[in-house]
Amino acid sequence: MIATVMMVCLRRLVHNRIELLLAFVVPIAFFSIFAVIFGGGVGAGGTPSIKVVAVDTVRNEPSRRVLAALRQTGGLHFIRDDAELDDTAQLPGATVLRDPASSAVKPLSESEATAMVRRGTAAMAIVIRADGERSVRAELLSDSSDQVAPQVVAALVQRALLTTLSATLPRPAGDVWAGSPTGVARADLNGQGPRLPPARLPQAIESTDDSVLPVTATLPVDIATAASSPVGVAPPLSASPPLATAGASAFDPVAAVVVTDVLGENKSNPVVTMYAAGIAVMFLLFGASGGGGALLEERENQTLDRLLTTGLTMDQLLIGKWGYLTLLGFTQTTLMFVWGQWAFGIDLYGHFDGFVMITTVTAGAAAAFGLLLATLCRTRGQLNGLSVVVVLTMSALGGSMVPRYVMSESLREAGLWTFNAWALDGYDKVFWRDLPVAELWPQMSVLMVSGAIFLVAARVLAIRWETE
Amino acid sequence: MGMDKVGSESTGEVAISLRVDSIRKRFGAIAALDDVSFSLATGQRLALLGPNGAGKTTLIRCLAGRAKPDAGTIELLGQRLPPSGGRERLGLVPQDIAIYPDLTTRENLVAFARFHGLRGSELRCRVDWALAWTGLEDRQNDLVGGFSGGMKRRVNLACGVMHSPHVLLLDEPTVGVDPQSRQRIFEMLDQLRDAGTSILLTTHHLDEAEQRCDRIVIIDHGRVVADGTLDALIGSTIGTSRQVRLRIDRPLQRPVPPWHVGPVVGSLGADSRSGDELLQTRVDDVAGQLPGLLETLSTAGYGVLNVEVHAPSLHDVFLHLTGQELRD
Numbered sequence: 001m002i003a004t005v006m007m008v009c010l011r012r013l014v015h016n017r018i019e020l021l022l023a024f025v026v027p028i029a030f031f032s033i034f035a036v037i038f039g040g041g042v043g044a045g046g047t048p049s050i051k052v053v054a055v056d057t058v059r060n061e062p063s064r065r066v067l068a069a070l071r072q073t074g075g076l077h078f079i080r081d082d083a084e085l086d087d088t089a090q091l092p093g094a095t096v097l098r099d100p101a102s103s104a105v106k107p108l109s110e111s112e113a114t115a116m117v118r119r120g121t122a123a124m125a126i127v128i129r130a131d132g133e134r135s136v137r138a139e140l141l142s143d144s145s146d147q148v149a150p151q152v153v154a155a156l157v158q159r160a161l162l163t164t165l166s167a168t169l170p171r172p173a174g175d176v177w178a179g180s181p182t183g184v185a186r187a188d189l190n191g192q193g194p195r196l197p198p199a200r201l202p203q204a205i206e207s208t209d210d211s212v213l214p215v216t217a218t219l220p221v222d223i224a225t226a227a228s229s230p231v232g233v234a235p236p237l238s239a240s241p242p243l244a245t246a247g248a249s250a251f252d253p254v255a256a257v258v259v260t261d262v263l264g265e266n267k268s269n270p271v272v273t274m275y276a277a278g279i280a281v282m283f284l285l286f287g288a289s290g291g292g293g294a295l296l297e298e299r300e301n302q303t304l305d306r307l308l309t310t311g312l313t314m315d316q317l318l319i320g321k322w323g324y325l326t327l328l329g330f331t332q333t334t335l336m337f338v339w340g341q342w343a344f345g346i347d348l349y350g351h352f353d354g355f356v357m358i359t360t361v362t363a364g365a366a367a368a369f370g371l372l373l374a375t376l377c378r379t380r381g382q383l384n385g386l387s388v389v390v391v392l393t394m395s396a397l398g399g400s401m402v403p404r405y406v407m408s409e410s411l412r413e414a415g416l417w418t419f420n421a422w423a424l425d426g427y428d429k430v431f432w433r434d435l436p437v438a439e440l441w442p443q444m445s446v447l448m449v450s451g452a453i454f455l456v457a458a459r460v461l462a463i464r465w466e467t468e
Numbered sequence: 469m470g471m472d473k474v475g476s477e478s479t480g481e482v483a484i485s486l487r488v489d490s491i492r493k494r495f496g497a498i499a500a501l502d503d504v505s506f507s508l509a510t511g512q513r514l515a516l517l518g519p520n521g522a523g524k525t526t527l528i529r530c531l532a533g534r535a536k537p538d539a540g541t542i543e544l545l546g547q548r549l550p551p552s553g554g555r556e557r558l559g560l561v562p563q564d565i566a567i568y569p570d571l572t573t574r575e576n577l578v579a580f581a582r583f584h585g586l587r588g589s590e591l592r593c594r595v596d597w598a599l600a601w602t603g604l605e606d607r608q609n610d611l612v613g614g615f616s617g618g619m620k621r622r623v624n625l626a627c628g629v630m631h632s633p634h635v636l637l638l639d640e641p642t643v644g645v646d647p648q649s650r651q652r653i654f655e656m657l658d659q660l661r662d663a664g665t666s667i668l669l670t671t672h673h674l675d676e677a678e679q680r681c682d683r684i685v686i687i688d689h690g691r692v693v694a695d696g697t698l699d700a701l702i703g704s705t706i707g708t709s710r711q712v713r714l715r716i717d718r719p720l721q722r723p724v725p726p727w728h729v730g731p732v733v734g735s736l737g738a739d740s741r742s743g744d745e746l747l748q749t750r751v752d753d754v755a756g757q758l759p760g761l762l763e764t765l766s767t768a769g770y771g772v773l774n775v776e777v778h779a780p781s782l783h784d785v786f787l788h789l790t791g792q793e794l795r796d
Contacts, residue, residue, distance in 0.1 A: 301564045301565065301566055302562035302563065302564040302566040303562075303564075303566040303567065303568070305529070305532070305534050305560070305562055305566065306560055306561075306562055306566045306580075306627070306628070307583060308533075308534065308552075309532045309533060309534065309555055309558065309560045310580070310583035310584045310585075310631075311556065311583060311584060311585045312583050466552065467533070467534065467535060467536045467551060467552050
């Protein structure tokens, strides 16, 4: 009897393609996606690089040498710098700001660099400042929503300072650093704060070469450990070895690098906002696909036949369902953020206008996508299988499950084909970057256009249900 | 298979609510409907019969505008219908329970009334009427999903008539319900007919068609093979003679000689041969011919254990026209 029960279960599984797909194909697909995200495997496109901009406020020989060394670092992608201005380096991929009116090259100002970090155009800005007459120091303007980039860039800048300046400058007396458990120098807006323990520096420097960068952790990791191991489980602090082992005897690069958070300083619980947005968008998609399933259910039990013999048209039916799903999604997301404000301190009230705008278009696009999935399928079973695969894939690539900044460039670009990424970018602009709602136009445009395309496609596919 | 249509009769001066003329519909190589023509008189109840796959549901879908005929015309109340739309005076009750199980009875009725364009006091009056009509006034606020099959069928039926259609199409309205519910559903249909609604229903319950319908159309292989009243169909197919079956007390030893009732000569059918204990024949006049048969058998020395007399039925007509072959 037991064998018969097992045989029946097995035969039912064999006859059900959707079950087979969910049982054997989907797990492998998701394993592959996350392997690519975290492992830099197939499709990762090589080493992920961090988008930075550089501002040289000193413009002397040491500052040029430091920046030149940084430009040679493969882990950094200078999306804008003053290389041509200085005529000290010609870098592939480095763009130079030109004044459109005069065609003259215009140096990047510190305020512009700060704005780029705030807008998310650059992950960090490296500001080189004078430190006495012969030396320089670096201030790193960071976006603390990216919890990996500051640690990596700090290590790379420290290496650059060490390798370019240590031979010519005397080392200050004593190691002055405040040990951070993360090993990352953090500063307040005045530029003060804990700095990288010198004990970790040699290992960090040796490991942060051009081929391997630690971009896998979602929590702050020990820079030295992160630079040398795939996932940062920080070992206990070791006793400080002599700094001379790193080959630097006259200069302390740790003291010369401070990280300034230009975004998260006044926010109560900003990271929760991004998780709320990620979860909300994913569940908008699941909710919409479930709502689209009601359409298939109506078709299967002939309710659709009956409805279409009344005064109701397919246009009215689809728009009615789209409107309902949009309203449901908006309410669902609003409730989540209201709960987030009450329980986790999300500043919903202060960003309500932007929230309403991005949530409305996201819910509308998700509703249209759910209807498109439903009209693509013939049965509710097919829809269930397809929606699980598509929604989880979009959520993984689009940043609902893991932040997109930990992904390789190619995966980040692939994520832009999902509207999760655009929606999350919109929430990021509203809640994290405090940008005015006018800045939402790219995300709003993409979501609105994609929503319209989904809805039209669903309507076209539904033609086959109107008459046979 | 090319069977001629039988039993056609003139509708005379009767007003026609629905006229179907030379409808054709193919699905690939299969002709689902092949030159189907018939009409439905006002206030008439017409049963559309046929084996599985004969084309009944396709025809209903064409009439409801849910399938587009390849050729032919459909007229509703004298107006030619487009392939889809323009069916405001037509009601459809699908074979499945095509209502929302997670709505209450009243919510379902209100929803379908609104889909049919009813608003305001007209809608409220019609919903109240439907609740009384279905006998579900006391269950109006209960979710339909928890109802019995018969109750769901009644709500299903009510949702199709909220707009008071002139013609109502029902695709197997009593499938899967108990005799009491069937009785109730046909009482509801009687009330609709009394109010002037023309009804076209498909069914596999031949007794329903026989007892509850004014006219019968039998369709097979996409063609109308019979159209008329039950009596007309019987007369034009198997005839009005009764079938008589007799069980005798021992096997037949030799052929029974013919017997005479006035000018009529009776005989056992060719199926009754030597060695049989069950004999059968057909008689046009039971009272006149049956005594002669019994006397002939008695004279031949046989005792008659049992006598069965069968009047010709729609079942006989149906099998006569569509054959005994299994349709899957």
